[in-house]
Amino acid sequence: MSEDYSFLPPLQAEIATVIGLYATMKLAAEWGGCEIYIPARAPNDHWLVQSIGREAADGLCAYFAARIEGDGRRAHHGVKIMLPLGQASSREKARRQAVELLDKGASLKEAARGSGLHQRTIQNILARLRKQRA
Secondary structure, three states: OOOOOOOOOHHHHHHHHHHOHHHHHHHHHHHOOOEEEEOOOOOOOOHHHHHHOHHHHHHHHHHHHHHHHHOOOOOOOOEEEEOOOOOOHHHHHHHHHHHHHHHOOOOHHHHHHHHOOOHHHHHHHHHHHHHHHO
């Protein structure tokens, strides 16, 4: 059963199914609202690898390369995409803040108060993160 990322804009939800919520949120935080180029393969010093890590970058590159090949074209090159800011960017910012607080060891209550989100929302975010990082 796949994760429900319906709270994200469609392209970000699609990306999250490939690289996970954490990497997607990180990518959106750094590059949301910008047109970005996803290469067929990214070298170690590429901004994408530096931003979301080798494993997530490889997954994203392979995913978009496969989509290009599926269109009847060979994947020698990558693809440009307009990365959305996110649905209600303030909510996205709050979710990113919650993830950062949790990564720093904050309790559920501390992450809820620090991000302005409901504590149950924090529990759901934490559950997704634990699943992805397992």
